[in-house]
Every structure is written in structure tokens, then in C-alpha cells.
Amino acid sequence: AQTVSVIMRELEVDKLLVRQAPLRGKIGQPSIPMALNPDGAYFIGLKIGRRSAELVLIDFLGNVRSMLQHSYRYPAPRETVEFVTSGMKTMRGELTPAQDKRIAGLGIAMPFELWNWADTAGAPRDVMDEWRHRDIRADIQAQCEFPVYLQNDATSACGAELVFGKAGAARDFVYFYIGAFAGGGIVLNGHLFGGPTGNAGALGSMPVPGPDGKPTQLIDVASIAMLEKALNARGVEASHLWTSPEDWGEIGVELDDWIACASQALAYAIVAASSVIDFEAAVIDGWMPKAVRRRLVDAVVEAIGNIDGEGLNLPAVREGTVGIHARALGGASLPLSERFLIGSTTISRSA
Structure with missing residues (x-):
């Protein structure tokens, strides 16, 4: 207890901790809670x-x-x-x-x-x-x-979910961030796992079935750049995908098609990752409105239900909680x- 008190005093001197209002009402001296100093x-x-x-x-x-x-x-x-x-x-x-x-x-x-x-x-x-x-x-x-x-x-982005988000309650999770390109990360035993080169969890490069059934990489199916490409093909200017991630407005059939293809690819990626490590959760976040993220996660859950996962403990699929700025x-x-x-x-x- 004395060692803890010394450490606490040193942290207070360094202005990393601040004293809170004393807690009274109990026998003896009132206890003084300590909290992190936001300006520390x-x-x-x-x-x-x-x-x-x-x-x-x-x-x-x-x-x-x-x-x-x-x-x-x-x-x-x-x-x-x-x-x-x-x-x-x-x-x-x-x-x-x-x-x-x-x-x-x-x-x-x-x-x-x-x-x-x-x-x-x-x-x-x-x-x-x-x-x-x-x-x-x-x-x-x-x-x-x-x-x-x-x-x-x-x-x-995976580290942000671990440190600042709510999915960090899971000790082991595989994480997908869907931006211009799709990517991801891995959390094992409550710690971000980067591997020897820092490139562990390079999920964008994971082989998945493409829309035509042929093998391709996740990045070539689940990236928002694919949605942009589809909109441009129809002559629609798509810069709002990058400048207004909180609200894409009405997009139409291209968004429906993209969610269908991306969710299928993400489902296979999650099942494949689960064959290596029995993750507690699979977390999906991205540079997109919350409503689109919700639709994507729901579609992934449905797609996983159509994949043969016999012999695997499949993770719970959850929305990320940090959002576009992860x-x-x-x-x-x-x-x-x-x-x-x-x-x-x-x-x-x-x-």
C-alpha cells in the first residue's frame, strides 16, 4: 500500500493524475479518489x-x-x-x-x-x-x-478499437476496416498483434471468392473504391464518398450490389480467419455512414449462415464502435x- 501511495504521489506531481472530491460518510479519514488528468x-x-x-x-x-x-x-x-x-x-x-x-x-x-x-x-x-x-x-x-x-x-484502426472502443471487451478479435481499400488487424489476448514485421492481419490480401466465383483478394471486392468505380461507370460523381462519410445520401442499386458482394467476401474472410484462431468476435468498421455499416454487418451475418463452418467456432460479428476516424x-x-x-x-x- 505504501508503494502504491508513493507511485500515486509521483504521478500527481507529474500532473498525470488529479485529485477528485473527497468521499465522506465512512469511518476515518475521507478517501480521495484519483483520476487521469485530461491535460496530463x-x-x-x-x-x-x-x-x-x-x-x-x-x-x-x-x-x-x-x-x-x-x-x-x-x-x-x-x-x-x-x-x-x-x-x-x-x-x-x-x-x-x-x-x-x-x-x-x-x-x-x-x-x-x-x-x-x-x-x-x-x-x-x-x-x-x-x-x-x-x-x-x-x-x-x-x-x-x-x-x-x-x-x-x-x-x-484496430488499435483504436482496442484502446478507445467497446469491442475491446473481447480478448481476441479479428478486425476489418473498410476504407478506400479494405484492411484489418488482429487482437490476441487483449493486445494488438502486429507480428515480426508489423503486417500481421493484412486481411485485405486474403483470398476470397469474387463476384464471378473466381479467387481474388478481399481488397478487390470489399473496398469502397469498388463502389466508387461502379458509380463512376454510371456517370455519377462519387467524391461525396470521401468528403461526407457521415451521410452518403441516396446512392441506389450500386450500394445494394456493393453490400451484397462485400458482405459475401467478408463472410468468407471471417470463416477463413476462424480456421486459424478461434476469435471471440469479428469487428467491422469503416469510412461509411452508421446506417450503411449496420446494413453491411447484417449482410455479413446472413452470408456466414450460408457457409459451411463445420468444425469451427465462429465468432460473433459486431459493428465497430470508433467509426470513420478510427x-x-x-x-x-x-x-x-x-x-x-x-x-x-x-x-x-x-x-
């Missing part, structure tokens, strides 16, 4: 996606203090660094000098080997090849006096996990 530390998260970038500032409790978004047709390194430079200037300008000194780090959530997706993303190959030769983490680290971390974007919040969770949580995530960091 701040964390910045950067999501670099195929269609947009986000910058978010959160406090020690995970509350969003500031968020900025930038949409584009495809990501370019110079444009991304400029967005981060101006965005951090704006965000840090809203903090007091004392608060600014408590920024504990910045986490980048971005797809690995982004240059390999030029054709699928409809981006110029020469621009995407710039990512092959750029160390975006080092570029951003040069602007920061605090450490900068890097992790796969879908894995980061990747950016997952980026912000990287320095939080590294600095303050036991059993931190698998990450890489600049020197």
Missing part, C-alpha cells in the same frame, strides 16, 4: 489514406481536442507533409505553452507499400513511386521535438500506448 498528456494522430488525410489531437482521456481533414484524388508525399506542417501549426497554436509541452508523440497510420496501389487507386505511377523513396516518418520527425511513430493504417485515432494511440500502456502495440519509430 496530448497525442497527435495522422492518417494518410488513399483518398484523404486526417490530423487529430487527443488528450490523455482520448477526447478529440482538434481534427483537420484533407481530401485528394491520390496521396502525394509533398502535399501530405505540407498538410501536416500547416495542420500542426494550427493545432498547436490552440494550446497554451504548458499544454504544448505535454504533447507526448505523433503516430502515423498509413498503408504499407503505398506505391503498389497506383493502378487500383487510379493514381499516376510516378507520383506513387515517390513513396518508395521517401521516409515520411523521418520527414515529419524533422518537424517535431517529440517522437514520431508509424504503423499500418488498418492495424492502427485510423487517425489509432495513429494517436501509438504514442499513448508506447508511453503509458503495458504491452504496447507493434510499431516502428524514428531514432
Whole structure:
């Protein structure tokens, strides 16, 4: 008890804990509850996606203090660094000098080997090849006096669900994030599992049956880019898929067809993953309105019911609880996990 008291006092001196109102009414001295100090530390998260970038500032409790978004047709390194430079200037300008000194780090959530997706993303190959030769983490680290971390974007979204979401109540779950491209992550024994290279849970590359029954990858069926492609084929401008993720409005038959194909592919991916690890839950989230996410999850549950799962303990399929900003919040969770949580995530960091 004495050791705990010493630790608590040290955390209070460091302004990581704050005293609450005394609890009276019991025999002896009133007890004084302690709580995390929201201003004890701040964390910045950067999501670099195929269609947009986000910058978010959160406090020690995970509350969003500031968020900025930038949409584009495809990501370019110079444009991304400029967005981060101006965005951090704006965000840090809203903090007091004392608060600014408590920024504990910045986490980048971005797809690995982004240059390999030029054709699928409809981006110029020469621009995407710039990512092959750029160390975006080092570029951003040069602007920061605090450490900068890097992790796969879908894995980061999984980490956000674990740290900030409600699905984290499950000790073992497989996680799918449906953005411009589909991806995912794995949580084992209550910890984000990145594997030796940090690329474990690369669910977008999982083989699944395509709409024609032939093998393809999950990313080629369940990605929102496929919905965009279908809308463009009908001559419909689809930029609102990226700029208005809270409300897509009326889309029509293309959305129905996409949900049908994506849910079938996700169902096979969940069953396949369950043959390796008996997950408690399969969590699905994404860059989409909540109503669309609900429809997608319901369709996945129905599709799993039509797949032969004999010999398997299939997981409960649940909606994610963090939502559209999961990747950016997952980026912000990287320095939080590294600095303050036991059993931190698998990450890489600049020197």
C-alpha cells in the first residue's frame, strides 16, 4: 500500500493524475479518489489514406481536442507533409505553452507499400513511386521535438478499437476496416498483434471468392473504391464518398450490389480467419455512414449462415464502435500506448 501511495504521489506531481472530491460518510479519514488528468498528456494522430488525410489531437482521456481533414484524388508525399506542417501549426497554436509541452508523440497510420496501389487507386505511377523513396516518418520527425511513430493504417484502426472502443471487451478479435481499400488487424489476448514485421492481419490480401466465383483478394471486392468505380461507370460523381462519410445520401442499386458482394467476401474472410484462431468476435468498421455499416454487418451475418463452418467456432460479428476516424485515432494511440500502456502495440519509430 505504501508503494502504491508513493507511485500515486509521483504521478500527481507529474500532473498525470488529479485529485477528485473527497468521499465522506465512512469511518476515518475521507478517501480521495484519483483520476487521469485530461491535460496530463496530448497525442497527435495522422492518417494518410488513399483518398484523404486526417490530423487529430487527443488528450490523455482520448477526447478529440482538434481534427483537420484533407481530401485528394491520390496521396502525394509533398502535399501530405505540407498538410501536416500547416495542420500542426494550427493545432498547436490552440494550446497554451504548458499544454504544448505535454504533447507526448505523433503516430502515423498509413498503408504499407503505398506505391503498389497506383493502378487500383487510379493514381499516376510516378507520383506513387515517390513513396518508395521517401521516409515520411523521418520527414515529419524533422518537424517535431517529440517522437514520431508509424504503423499500418488498418492495424492502427484496430488499435483504436482496442484502446478507445467497446469491442475491446473481447480478448481476441479479428478486425476489418473498410476504407478506400479494405484492411484489418488482429487482437490476441487483449493486445494488438502486429507480428515480426508489423503486417500481421493484412486481411485485405486474403483470398476470397469474387463476384464471378473466381479467387481474388478481399481488397478487390470489399473496398469502397469498388463502389466508387461502379458509380463512376454510371456517370455519377462519387467524391461525396470521401468528403461526407457521415451521410452518403441516396446512392441506389450500386450500394445494394456493393453490400451484397462485400458482405459475401467478408463472410468468407471471417470463416477463413476462424480456421486459424478461434476469435471471440469479428469487428467491422469503416469510412461509411452508421446506417450503411449496420446494413453491411447484417449482410455479413446472413452470408456466414450460408457457409459451411463445420468444425469451427465462429465468432460473433459486431459493428465497430470508433467509426470513420478510427485510423487517425489509432495513429494517436501509438504514442499513448508506447508511453503509458503495458504491452504496447507493434510499431516502428524514428531514432
